[in-house]
Amino acid sequence: MGLSSKLMVPTTLFIVLSLSLTITHVQSNGEGFISVQIFEKGLDFAKDLLIDKAVSSIIPLQLPDIEKTVKIRLIGKVHILLSNITINQVDIASSYVSTGESGIVLVASGATANLSMRWQYSYTTWLIPIAITDKGDASVQVEGMVVGLTANLENQEGKLKLHLLECGCHVKDISIKLDGGASWLYQGVVDAFEAKIASAVESSISNKIREGIIKLDSLLQSLPEHIPVYSIAVLNVTFVDNPVLSNSSIEFDINGLVTSKDAVLVSNHNHKGWKGSFSCSSLAKMVQISLQDDVFNSASFVYFDEDYMHWIVDKVPDQSLLNTSGWRYIAPQLYKQYPNDDMNLNISVSSPPIIKVAKDDIDAIINLDLTIYVIDAGQVIPVACISLEISTSSSAEIMGNNLAGSIRLKDFTTYLKWSEIGDLQIHLLQPYFPWWHRNLDYLYQAIVHAEKL
Numbered sequence: 001m002g003l004s005s006k007l008m009v010p011t012t013l014f015i016v017l018s019l020s021l022t023i024t025h026v027q028s029n030g031e032g033f034i035s036v037q038i039f040e041k042g043l044d045f046a047k048d049l050l051i052d053k054a055v056s057s058i059i060p061l062q063l064p065d066i067e068k069t070v071k072i073r074l075i076g077k078v079h080i081l082l083s084n085i086t087i088n089q090v091d092i093a094s095s096y097v098s099t100g101e102s103g104i105v106l107v108a109s110g111a112t113a114n115l116s117m118r119w120q121y122s123y124t125t126w127l128i129p130i131a132i133t134d135k136g137d138a139s140v141q142v143e144g145m146v147v148g149l150t151a152n153l154e155n156q157e158g159k160l161k162l163h164l165l166e167c168g169c170h171v172k173d174i175s176i177k178l179d180g181g182a183s184w185l186y187q188g189v190v191d192a193f194e195a196k197i198a199s200a201v202e203s204s205i206s207n208k209i210r211e212g213i214i215k216l217d218s219l220l221q222s223l224p225e226h227i228p229v230y231s232i233a234v235l236n237v238t239f240v241d242n243p244v245l246s247n248s249s250i251e252f253d254i255n256g257l258v259t260s261k262d263a264v265l266v267s268n269h270n271h272k273g274w275k276g277s278f279s280c281s282s283l284a285k286m287v288q289i290s291l292q293d294d295v296f297n298s299a300s301f302v303y304f305d306e307d308y309m310h311w312i313v314d315k316v317p318d319q320s321l322l323n324t325s326g327w328r329y330i331a332p333q334l335y336k337q338y339p340n341d342d343m344n345l346n347i348s349v350s351s352p353p354i355i356k357v358a359k360d361d362i363d364a365i366i367n368l369d370l371t372i373y374v375i376d377a378g379q380v381i382p383v384a385c386i387s388l389e390i391s392t393s394s395s396a397e398i399m400g401n402n403l404a405g406s407i408r409l410k411d412f413t414t415y416l417k418w419s420e421i422g423d424l425q426i427h428l429l430q431p432y433f434p435w436w437h438r439n440l441d442y443l444y445q446a447i448v449h450a451e452k453l
Helices: 009-015 040-058 183-221 293-305 332-337 434-438 441-452
Strands: 023-025 034-038 066-072 076-091 094-100 103-123 132-156 159-170 173-179 226-229 233-236 239-245 250-254 258-260 276-280 287-292 310-313 342-349 354-357 362-376 379-399 402-419
Touching: 034 040, 040 076, 040 094, 040 103, 040 183, 066 183, 076 183, 103 183, 132 183, 132 239, 159 183, 159 239, 173 183, 233 293, 258 293, 287 293, 293 354
Parallel strands: none
Antiparallel strands: 023 276, 034 250, 034 287, 066 076, 076 103, 094 103, 103 132, 132 159, 132 173, 226 233, 233 258, 239 250, 276 287, 310 342, 342 362, 354 362, 362 379, 379 402
8 A cells, every 4th residue: 555544535635625726805704714605596596496396395286175055046056065176287487586685585477287176066956856966077277376485594503594484376367177067067166166276276385385494494404513524523514693695695604614523622723814715616606605714724723633644655656766775875874774675754744734815826835744764674763854845826617517626836845854864865855756846646646546445
């Protein structure tokens, strides 16, 4: 295996991949270090998704039975029962969503619905002393239906509470088609039940909206307050303050700081004053997520404090580098004391990486100690330590469904920290480390490969 550590890929992803996003600057506000802003296009997408989900969840929708005694000319009183009234299909012609001080308004208009039902009637006359009955099927077409709701979001102890302020459904017109039955029956059903059927549709759909809001609120309440970040840390995703509703967007602030798994806050490190942030969004914005420096630096401190930022390298592209014979000109004393012995390199981050947001990039400064070990007669012996300071810059962009980015090396310095094998010709080491000196790609790929093993 090329590398070994307590935690390899998570730490490297934090150091390297967390640098690859587009930059903006925002002012820190309160305790929210992650800001999520949903724009008009994102609201439309969410609206269409919710409508499709709502329609699929209520179909088929059973309405309560309707019965009534009506007076039919020339016949007298007739008892009519409509049963098994079922909405089988709903089609939405258009819809819109708006946000503002009044809340979130969602309206679906020009909707149609198809219903099926069973009809049954009975009556008696003075001429015929026994009851006369008949029954059959019917279909109902609902036209011009408008469904709307107004809701609001409130922060309650770090969770989002969804309040339904008002909702309603209005049916403009219905048409009824009876299969079978006398001609008088059709007009009797239309006259007596048209308004009742419309009212039943309006009431049932409104009730389903209320039930749906309760379920959606329950889902919001069940969202976790912390998300595990591998085995040692958690990301605080509790909401901060109430969502901000503007004319075309909704903005949420999330705490966003990383803490150790035992929930001990990294308060021994100073996060105050870090105002830089970066955002990740597409050109045609649906959602924009902005993160302040504090998010990355809090993770940096946790991983460093938990001693997870170190790796053992025992395989490199040029394997001769990990044998003392390859060092005979760089460190003659090393080869003299340990001829043809294998070696490994212990890479340890010596201080928490510092990540700062610049105008167009995210900059990071990473201090490493590279300790050289010789494997002699089964013993692992430390012989020298080289300190490195790596300064990087990164940027990224969203291309379709992919996140593309680059990491650039701004500066790379080394010096000998201590040695048991005399002086090292540090300048001769750089050709052996082109993967560091150019862009850190090897370090990342090696650690990913080691984690897969």
